[in-house]
Amino acid sequence: xxxxxxxxxxxxxxxxxxxxxxxxxKGIDLDVxxxxxxxxxxxxxxxxxxxxxxxxxxxxxxxGAYLLNGTDVSSYSxxxxxxxxxxxxxxIFQSFNLIPQLTVFENVQVPLLYGTRSIxxxxxxxxxxxxxxxxxxxxxxxxxxxxxxxxxxxxxxxxLINDPVLLLADEPTGNLDTDTGDEVLALIDDLHQQGxxxxxxxxxxxxxxxxxxxxxxRDGIIVEAGAA
Amino acid sequence: MIPQKQLEMVRMGLRNLVGYPMRxxxxxxGVVFGVGSVIAMLALGAGAExxxxxxxxxxxxxxxxxxxxxxxxxxxSSQRSNWISSYGITFKDHRQIVDTIPGIEKALPxxxxxxxVWQGSKRVEGTLYAVTPEHLDMxxxxxxxxxxLTHLDDEKLSRVCVVRxxxxxxxxxxxxxxGFPLNIDNxxxxxxxxxxxxxFLGYARKxxxxxxxxxxxxxxxxxxxxxxxxxxxxxRSGSTEATDVELNQVVISVTDLDQVLVTxxxxxxxxxxxxxxxxxxxxxxxxxxxxxQKTQQVFxxxxxxxxxxxxxxxxxxxxxxxxxxxxxxxxxxxVRRALGARRRHIIAQFLxxxxxxxxxxxxxxxLVGIGLVQVLTFFTGWSAAITLSSVALSLSIxxxxxxVSGIYPARRAAGLDPISALRHE
Numbered sequence: 001x002x003x004x005x006x007x008x009x010x011x012x013x014x015x016x017x018x019x020x021x022x023x024x025x026k027g028i029d030l031d032v033x034x035x036x037x038x039x040x041x042x043x044x045x046x047x048x049x050x051x052x053x054x055x056x057x058x059x060x061x062x063x064g065a066y067l068l069n070g071t072d073v074s075s076y077s078x079x080x081x082x083x084x085x086x087x088x089x090x091x092i093f094q095s096f097n098l099i100p101q102l103t104v105f106e107n108v109q110v111p112l113l114y115g116t117r118s119i120x121x122x123x124x125x126x127x128x129x130x131x132x133x134x135x136x137x138x139x140x141x142x143x144x145x146x147x148x149x150x151x152x153x154x155x156x157x158x159x160l161i162n163d164p165v166l167l168l169a170d171e172p173t174g175n176l177d178t179d180t181g182d183e184v185l186a187l188i189d190d191l192h193q194q195g196x197x198x199x200x201x202x203x204x205x206x207x208x209x210x211x212x213x214x215x216x217x218r219d220g221i222i223v224e225a226g227a228a
Numbered sequence: 229m230i231p232q233k234q235l236e237m238v239r240m241g242l243r244n245l246v247g248y249p250m251r252x253x254x255x256x257x258g259v260v261f262g263v264g265s266v267i268a269m270l271a272l273g274a275g276a277e278x279x280x281x282x283x284x285x286x287x288x289x290x291x292x293x294x295x296x297x298x299x300x301x302x303x304x305s306s307q308r309s310n311w312i313s314s315y316g317i318t319f320k321d322h323r324q325i326v327d328t329i330p331g332i333e334k335a336l337p338x339x340x341x342x343x344x345v346w347q348g349s350k351r352v353e354g355t356l357y358a359v360t361p362e363h364l365d366m367x368x369x370x371x372x373x374x375x376x377l378t379h380l381d382d383e384k385l386s387r388v389c390v391v392r393x394x395x396x397x398x399x400x401x402x403x404x405x406x407g408f409p410l411n412i413d414n415x416x417x418x419x420x421x422x423x424x425x426x427x428f429l430g431y432a433r434k435x436x437x438x439x440x441x442x443x444x445x446x447x448x449x450x451x452x453x454x455x456x457x458x459x460x461x462x463x464r465s466g467s468t469e470a471t472d473v474e475l476n477q478v479v480i481s482v483t484d485l486d487q488v489l490v491t492x493x494x495x496x497x498x499x500x501x502x503x504x505x506x507x508x509x510x511x512x513x514x515x516x517x518x519x520x521q522k523t524q525q526v527f528x529x530x531x532x533x534x535x536x537x538x539x540x541x542x543x544x545x546x547x548x549x550x551x552x553x554x555x556x557x558x559x560x561x562x563v564r565r566a567l568g569a570r571r572r573h574i575i576a577q578f579l580x581x582x583x584x585x586x587x588x589x590x591x592x593x594x595l596v597g598i599g600l601v602q603v604l605t606f607f608t609g610w611s612a613a614i615t616l617s618s619v620a621l622s623l624s625i626x627x628x629x630x631x632v633s634g635i636y637p638a639r640r641a642a643g644l645d646p647i648s649a650l651r652h653e
Contacts, residue, residue, distance in 0.1 A: 086568020101247040114568040
């Protein structure tokens with residue numbers, strides 16, 4: 001077995017300094033292997049979103065270690081976490097989260113603004129990534145001129161631009177109808193086939209079943225983990 | 229960060245601004261008018277200063293002018309009506325100045341008298357300036373037709389004169405004026421030259437007591453003294469007033485510019501000794517210039533301070549709109565943070581936008597200011613000079629306004645928690 005890309009070891013997350021505090025994650029142990037496709041399910045209030053924030057390096061753990069690609073990032077500073085988000089994680093959101101005033105091309109470019117590579121050297125890369133999600137003819141369009149499925153594909157292109165070690169999808173089909181949702185999921189399947197590690201959060205069992213492994217979260221603890 | 233990325237940020241910032249044109253224009257407006265008024269005020273100030281330099285420069289900053297002035301008579305009513313009032317600088321004063329004050333290049337005597345000028349049946353009240361040829365050079369009184377007065381005229385006591393073209397019109401002389409005889413107080417003088425049509429401005433006119441431009445007649449100093457003497461008689465309704473002023477003016481040119489003020493002090497004490505009744509005034513153009521420049525500078529500062537208030541208001545306007553924008557764009561900020569933007573990137577983004585707004589606003593403001601100056605000078609005839617430094621100053625001020633007004637909104641934006649910003653709808 002390959003070394004895990006993600007390793008959560010006894011992770012707790014609570015909000016507030018003093019009792020009574022809101023205890024959201026109560027001891028999570030989770031490994032995701034390199035190239036693995038894992039889905040995390042759970043009802044609202046189960047701690048899904050909090051877990052996603054931790055996995056996405058948007059937040060620190062309160063207790064426990066988070067090893068991303070072998071490095072413990074649980075005590076990283078805001079700037080260090082920003083760097084990790086920029087280089088190692090590709091986000092795919094439920095509501096696409098494209099920047100409305102920018103074109104498709106510019107939206108894909110946004111993560112590059114915060115990285116170390118020069119803009120000029122990555123123009124071709126941007127075009128390639130946009131082509132890989134099938135939107136070459138749309139690169140000068142605004143998000144408002146695109147359908148929901150197209151928007152989500154732009155978001156996927158943006159997530160891929162820095163070649164992250166982990167794709168983190170949060171209800172990627174939540175705002176799409178079944179057919180376009182299937183297209184997007186197929187695209188994620190393809191990416192997984194190409195060897196990318198994917199963690200997807202969803203409440204939809206059908207969507208979760210496409211992954212290799214399902215992790216069910218209930219009340220801040222993992223209650224069921226197994227092959228989908 | 230690589231400059232290219234900043235360029236890209238400016239470009240994306242511009243995209244934001246173009247996306248909401250109305251809001252952008254309204255945001256800029258304050259800076260536009262602020263910069264416009266600063267430019268206009270500075271231009272008017274610079275224009276006034278240039279005018280001042282021209283005006284006083286004409287007097288020559290190395291010169292000192294002594295004018296005779298009629299002293300206040302304590303009880304005029306008890307005096308006889310045909311009293312000869314005698315006052316002012318004397319030949320003796322002039323001699324003493326030349327002999328005792330060091331560092332004087334020239335001390336040119338001037339005698340001024342009101343004379344009636346006849347040409348046939350036409351009559352004009354003229355002011356006769358008995359001057360040395362150097363005087364005309366010193367004040368750049370150049371002729372457009374004919375020649376100027378010369379030393380030879382003075383030596384030979386020639387009865388020649390140089391006049392203003394306005395006088396020719398008033399006297400009805402329309403043919404070639406050179407060699408034309410004029411009857412000046414019963415003496416015949418021949419016109420040898422006509423002066424160029426330019427006159428002394430404001431202060432210079434007062435300092436040289438040159439009153440009306442068309443009535444000036446310049447004659448050789450020695451000739452005038454020989455022909456008319458120093459007394460002059462003016463007849464007014466019923467009474468006759470006679471005055472005897474030996475010299476109305478002495479123009480002193482100091483060799484060394486550094487010595488002007490020292491020489492002026494020496495002249496002052498010499499005259500004070502000779503004339504306890506204070507029937508003279510000492511005009512030091514250099515001193516007047518520095519005083520007037522100081523006043524002008526204070527005035528300019530006040531103008532600019534007032535104009536700056538509108539720049540300040542412009543800055544507050546930008547800050548206000550930007551704060552609203554931060555709230556509106558919370559989601560975008562969250563997305564950018566999720567995609568790896570650090571706090572400083574968010575700060576840079578907002579500062580870039582405010583600076584772009586204010587700099588473009590400043591650029592438009594410069595154009596507005598130039599237009600304003602054109603309109604003002606066209607309708608009021610004021611003198612104005614738009615200097616490169618005022619353009620540079622107001623552009624950098626508007627840039628600074630953009631940065632300062634962006635700091636608070638930018639910090640607010642960067643301080644947002646990425647998770648809640650991302651969830652913000």
